[in-house]
Amino acid sequence: MLKEAFLEIFPEKPVPTFNQIVYSSRIRFYNAYASLRNSEITIKLSKNYENVNRSVVIGVLQSLLSRIYRKKIVTQRMREAGIFLEQQRKEYRPRIKNETPQELKESFQRINLEYFDNLLQMPLLNWGRDSYRRLGQYVGTFNLIRISRRLEKSPPYVLDYIMYHEMLHLQRDRNRKKHAKVHTKEFNTLEESFKLVKDAKRWIKENLSRRRYF
Numbered sequence: 001m002l003k004e005a006f007l008e009i010f011p012e013k014p015v016p017t018f019n020q021i022v023y024s025s026r027i028r029f030y031n032a033y034a035s036l037r038n039s040e041i042t043i044k045l046s047k048n049y050e051n052v053n054r055s056v057v058i059g060v061l062q063s064l065l066s067r068i069y070r071k072k073i074v075t076q077r078m079r080e081a082g083i084f085l086e087q088q089r090k091e092y093r094p095r096i097k098n099e100t101p102q103e104l105k106e107s108f109q110r111i112n113l114e115y116f117d118n119l120l121q122m123p124l125l126n127w128g129r130d131s132y133r134r135l136g137q138y139v140g141t142f143n144l145i146r147i148s149r150r151l152e153k154s155p156p157y158v159l160d161y162i163m164y165h166e167m168l169h170l171q172r173d174r175n176r177k178k179h180a181k182v183h184t185k186e187f188n189t190l191e192e193s194f195k196l197v198k199d200a201k202r203w204i205k206e207n208l209s210r211r212r213y214f
C-alpha cells in the first residue's frame, strides 16, 4: 500500500525502504505520523484506520509522504482523504453548546436508576448519524454516548437497551487495559440482564440490520 501511495506521487524516484505500517490504538482520532530515519520510512496510523476505505488510507499516506519529501502536491486520493477527515471531525466534535436531547437524558436517567443505583455521572449525550448499523457508541475521549438518530423512532425499550449497553461501556471501559477485549463474556452476561433484552434484539433484527454493532 505504501509503495502504491509513493509511486503515484513520485513515479521517477527510487522506492525507499518502508517499515511495516503500525496501527496504534494509542493514536487518537484519525491522526497519522511519519518519520524518516536512516533513509527508512516509518508510518504510524491510528487504529481507526483499520476500518477505513483503502483509497482514503492511501490518500493519507500520500499527504504524509509529500510532507516528508517537501513536495507540494494534491492527488485525487488526498482530496478524498481530506473530505473523509472533515466528516469525521464534524461527527466527533460533540456539540456541547446544544442542550442535551431530552429523550436521551430521560433514557439515561431511567437506566441509571434501574441498573446502576443512580451512581453513574451523566456523560455528554448526543444523537449520531442516522445509521441502522452503528446504533450506539461510547467515545471515551469525550466521555460521550452517541446514539443513532434511527432510534429516535424506535420503541423506548430499544433506545433504553442501546443506552444500557453504552452505559456499561461508560462504567467499565475507563479502567480497561489498552487492547483489552471490549465485549467480554462478563460484559455480555451483564448485558443480558437488561429486562427486555430479547424483545429489543428481536426488534433490531427485524427493523434495522442483522449486522449491527454498538
Ligand SMILES: [Zn+2]
Pocket (backbone or CB within 6 Å): 165, 169, 182, 183, 214
Ligand atoms: Zn459495545
